[in-house]
Amino acid sequence: MNAPVQKMPVDLERQRAVCSALRAFMPAQNVLFEREDVTPYECDGLSAYRQVPMVVALPENEEQVCAILEACHQMRVPVTARGAGTGLSGGALPLGNGVLLSLAKLMKIVAIDPLARCARVQPGVRNAAISEAVAALGLYYAPDPSSQIACSIGGNVAENSGGVHCLKYGLTVHNILKIRVATIEGEIIELGGGGLDAAGYDLLALMTGSEGLLGVVTEITVKLLPRPECAQVVLAAFDDVGRAGQAVANVIAAGIIPAGMEMMDQPATMAVEPFVKAGYPTDAAGILLCESDGTREEVTEEIARIEKIMSDSGAHLVRVSQDEAERLRFWAGRKAAFPAVGRLSPDYYCMDGTIPRKRLAEVLRGITEMEKKYELRCANVFHAGDGNLHPLILYDANDASQLQRAEDFGAEILKLCIDVGGTITGEHGVGVEKIDSMCVQFRTAELETFHALKHAFDEHGLLNPGKAVPTLQRCAEFGRMHVHAGQEKFPELPRF
Amino acid sequence: MQDFIQQLSDTIRAAADARRALAIHGSGSKAFYGHAVKGEALVVTGHRGIISYEPTELVITARAGTPLAEIESVMREQGQMLGFEPPQFAGGGTLGGCIAAGLSGPRRAAAGSARDFVLGLRLLDGRGTDLVFGGQVMKNVAGYDVSRLITGSLGTLGVILEVSLKALPLPPAELTLVQEHSQADALHLMNTWAGKPWPITATCHAGGRLYLRLAGARAAVKAAAATLGGETLNTAETFWRDLRDQRHAFFAGDAPLWRLSLRSTTPELELPGAQLIEWGGALRWLRADVDAMSVRKAARGGEGHATLFRGGKPGTAVFHPLPAALMKLHRRVKLAMDPAGILNPGRMYPEL
Numbered sequence: 045m046n047a048p049v050q051k052m053p054v055d056l057e058r059q060r061a062v063c064s065a066l067r068a069f070m071p072a073q074n075v076l077f078e079r080e081d082v083t084p085y086e087c088d089g090l091s092a093y094r095q096v097p098m099v100v101a102l103p104e105n106e107e108q109v110c111a112i113l114e115a116c117h118q119m120r121v122p123v124t125a126r127g128a129g130t131g132l133s134g135g136a137l138p139l140g141n142g143v144l145l146s147l148a149k150l151m152k153i154v155a156i157d158p159l160a161r162c163a164r165v166q167p168g169v170r171n172a173a174i175s176e177a178v179a180a181l182g183l184y185y186a187p188d189p190s191s192q193i194a195c196s197i198g199g200n201v202a203e204n205s206g207g208v209h210c211l212k213y214g215l216t217v218h219n220i221l222k223i224r225v226a227t228i229e230g231e232i233i234e235l236g237g238g239g240l241d242a243a244g245y246d247l248l249a250l251m252t253g254s255e256g257l258l259g260v261v262t263e264i265t266v267k268l269l270p271r272p273e274c275a276q277v278v279l280a281a282f283d284d285v286g287r288a289g290q291a292v293a294n295v296i297a298a299g300i301i302p303a304g305m306e307m308m309d310q311p312a313t314m315a316v317e318p319f320v321k322a323g324y325p326t327d328a329a330g331i332l333l334c335e336s337d338g339t340r341e342e343v344t345e346e347i348a349r350i351e352k353i354m355s356d357s358g359a360h361l362v363r364v365s366q367d368e369a370e371r372l373r374f375w376a377g378r379k380a381a382f383p384a385v386g387r388l389s390p391d392y393y394c395m396d397g398t399i400p401r402k403r404l405a406e407v408l409r410g411i412t413e414m415e416k417k418y419e420l421r422c423a424n425v426f427h428a429g430d431g432n433l434h435p436l437i438l439y440d441a442n443d444a445s446q447l448q449r450a451e452d453f454g455a456e457i458l459k460l461c462i463d464v465g466g467t468i469t470g471e472h473g474v475g476v477e478k479i480d481s482m483c484v485q486f487r488t489a490e491l492e493t494f495h496a497l498k499h500a501f502d503e504h505g506l507l508n509p510g511k512a513v514p515t516l517q518r519c520a521e522f523g524r525m526h527v528h529a530g531q532e533k534f535p536e537l538p539r540f
Numbered sequence: 541m542q543d544f545i546q547q548l549s550d551t552i553r554a555a556a557d558a559r560r561a562l563a564i565h566g567s568g569s570k571a572f573y574g575h576a577v578k579g580e581a582l583v584v585t586g587h588r589g590i591i592s593y594e595p596t597e598l599v600i601t602a603r604a605g606t607p608l609a610e611i612e613s614v615m616r617e618q619g620q621m622l623g624f625e626p627p628q629f630a631g632g633g634t635l636g637g638c639i640a641a642g643l644s645g646p647r648r649a650a651a652g653s654a655r656d657f658v659l660g661l662r663l664l665d666g667r668g669t670d671l672v673f674g675g676q677v678m679k680n681v682a683g684y685d686v687s688r689l690i691t692g693s694l695g696t697l698g699v700i701l702e703v704s705l706k707a708l709p710l711p712p713a714e715l716t717l718v719q720e721h722s723q724a725d726a727l728h729l730m731n732t733w734a735g736k737p738w739p740i741t742a743t744c745h746a747g748g749r750l751y752l753r754l755a756g757a758r759a760a761v762k763a764a765a766a767t768l769g770g771e772t773l774n775t776a777e778t779f780w781r782d783l784r785d786q787r788h789a790f791f792a793g794d795a796p797l798w799r800l801s802l803r804s805t806t807p808e809l810e811l812p813g814a815q816l817i818e819w820g821g822a823l824r825w826l827r828a829d830v831d832a833m834s835v836r837k838a839a840r841g842g843e844g845h846a847t848l849f850r851g852g853k854p855g856t857a858v859f860h861p862l863p864a865a866l867m868k869l870h871r872r873v874k875l876a877m878d879p880a881g882i883l884n885p886g887r888m889y890p891e892l
């Protein structure tokens with residue numbers, strides 16, 4: 045989170061020129077530039093970063109999206125796409141000299157095909173709205189980020205978002221069939237198709253998770269799955285997080301892929317319990333939620349096995365949800381973890397590293413050490429099945445020293461994730477937040493490949509510049525900084 | 541192994557400097573697939589062996605020259621499998637070839653494709669640069685997803701050195717049912733069933749019979765079989781393996797083999813020749829000496845694409861032609877990874 049945002053005065057002449065170019069094909073009320081009109085767009089879910097955009101464009105259809113991009117391309121104006129603005133890495137942070145392209149008005153569900161089990165939707169459609177629209181057909185859209193009532197499907201594609209069910213059902217990339225993308229030149233290309241694969245390179249996969257740097261997604265065909273007949277969840281409490289981690293490994297070793305497998309540590313359960321009353325034992329060092337879904341027979345058999353594995357792994361308490369209300373209550377605590385932790389302190393900073401699961405205890409110990417070092421508290425929630433850790437660092441943004449310590453704390457957690465063989469982001473994206481950590485995770489050669497691919501899609505670097513992939517120059521500066529601090533990660537590698 | 545990589549890298553660099561084409565060779569099990577490449581042979585099968593396999597992390601990492609059969613048997617010992625059931629044509633195939641071709645077997649519609657299971661890979665690009673993308677963890681959105689871009693690019697973007705794949709547990713129970721149905725009825729049934737929470741992991745319609753593989757918890761398979769009905773197939777394991785590896789009788793003989801990937805509800809194709817259906821209707825195999833134009837038109841009708849998988853008239857484009865704007869982008873992606881255009885040129889499209 046240590047990327048400084050340059051505040052630049054608005055170039056009024058350029059602002060006027062861009063507005064009039066856009067108003068040539070868009071209603072005037074959908075092209076915003078007055079300070080009070082554009083301020084609501086100054087940040088996404090990572091509100092520590094703010095920048096007022098030069099112009100906000102609110103297209104109502106795909107043709108307008110293309111025309112905006114074509115105009116910006118011609119005028120060499122940078123463009124940042126924005127869905128619902130719930131991103132947690134500053135991916136939709138505007139540029140002071142750029143156009144913020146909001147997809148919020150493209151919110152139609154265009155077509156639903158119940159027999160082929162897919163839906164064609166515009167990018168501004170909310171994630172949860174898709175499942176709501178097809179619920180009566182017994183279908184749903186599987187990826188379920190905790191932000192699903194607010195975040196847009198276009199944003200999900202741009203971040204390759206996951207949810208608590210993605211170990212079994214996959215991430216966004218596994219659940220979309222086709223997208224329409226507007227290139228920076230304003231051309232439409234279709235990636236994927238009506239079938240399960242497409243001719244040529246897998247640009248659908250490349251575009252997924254590209255954080256708005258390669259194109260603007262204007263339509264998505266999502267896969268719909270049959271709603272499982274039933275689901276049950278096991279709640280297990282452990283007096284040692286290492287033992288809880290081992291229980292997760294034991295479930296996998298038994299050949300079970302649970303529909304969801306979440307862990308929360310004691311600070312997290314203690315934050316949640318008074319707020320949600322989910323029934324979590326707050327004396328436990330960590331709890332696991334392990335869900336099974338499918339046909340009735342499947343769930344009965346699997347839940348019995350999971351229950352036994354939890355006890356055998358040393359859980360001091362194992363409870364199985366007895367009805368749908370209890371299952372939802374067990375989950376409600378996990379789903380409300382962020383806001384619950386948010387009540388404990390004025391601000392929290394949500395991290396998003398992924399680690400090999402077997403290193404969990406070690407990483408949590410490392411984080412405990414860091415709590416002392418930075419004098420800040422941290423609660424951990426963990427998509428345990430797939431190793432995706434969300435440490436929530438508590439701080440007070442009004443205290444500049446705390447903000448700085450929170451950022452350093454976060455960066456050190458990410459370094460630890462890389463050191464144990466993991467990655468700096470599992471699902472929230474790099475955005476502006478983790479751009480320096482990219483220099484730690486990747487060598488020059490890989491970063492050069494990223495830049496070459498970016499160039500293939502966007503020769504002039506106009507799509508969401510400054511995000512996701514650091515320039516080599518930036519890494520050189522960052523690298524020197526770390527050499528100076530004596531914390532160089534790969535001392536044997538040349539850092540140009 | 542590092543020496544072998546260094547040698548490969550030197551060869552690629554020299555070829556790039558001289559703008560000399562290289563034809564990448566694995567085990568040759570898929571040599572029939574795609575256009576022939578004119579170029580110096582670059583043999584990569586020597587780079588083999590499993591690097592790490594941790595069943596409880598659900599990840600296996602192996603060198604590209606490792607035979608698929610070896611990977612499969614090591615995983616089976618641990619009660620796991622490659623979820624996309626990759627074909628082993630003529631009993632062969634290496635991991636590198638499998639990922640370069642990006643082909644998936646009968647379980648694809650239920651579990652996902654080759655690219656869905658790729659977590660990371662190491663490759664040499666067209667400059668001979670040694671690159672690592674993705675990793676050994678399930679979720680990773682740092683940087684562009686180059687690993688999945690490489691999957692299915694037929695060696696035109698890089699030489700794959702190592703691959704990490706997600707593993708899946710073997711199902712506790714499996715059962716295959718057979719029912720007699722016309723193609724139209726089978727298509728309707730497969731699509732209807734896929735919309736219900738049945739534990740179906742593969743479907744096939746061939747010669748008027750619909751094959752349905754159920755897998756999962758023992759009780760669940762039993763209950764589903766009782767409801768769905770049909771004869772139990774005793775030779776199920778052989779049947780699905782033969783289908784996967786194209787040893788099923790449908791694939792015998794010299795008639796051109798077309799592969800059409802379509803919307804699963806696309807009605808029966810109005811084309812001459814025999815048809816076999818997989819993936820709940822989303823994959824149609826066609827044995828027919830028909831002109832490419834009509835097959836491609838039928839594919840477009842199903843919002844999909846058609847590949848001349850084996851045989852056919854020399855000179856026929858193997859892969860479905862791309863729209864101009866998309867081909868332009870493909871060209872630029874190719875140049876980003878292989879600026880001298882020396883890696884398997886023309887194997888996919890003449891432009892790449």
Ligand SMILES: Cc1cc2nc3c(=O)[nH]c(=O)nc-3n(C[C@H](O)[C@H](O)[C@H](O)COP(=O)(O)OP(=O)(O)OC[C@H]3O[C@@H](n4cnc5c(N)ncnc54)[C@H](O)[C@@H]3O)c2cc1C
Pocket residue numbers: 088089124125126127128129130131132134135136147167188189190191194195196197198199200201202203204205206207208255256257259260261262382471472508
């Ligand atoms: C409380 C909370 C819980 C969360 N839980 C999860 C979770 O469980 N899992 C998870 O993965 N994420 C989670 N997130 C993060 C966030 O919700 C996701 O990243 C989401 O996908 C962002 O969608 P959005 O519409 O808000 O995108 P935005 O924030 O508007 O944009 C995100 C990025 O996508 C780009 N973008 C947006 N739309 C398009 C488009 N149409 N074409 C091209 N680029 C585009 C933007 O430029 C930006 O880089 C959570 C966030 C919050 C606040």
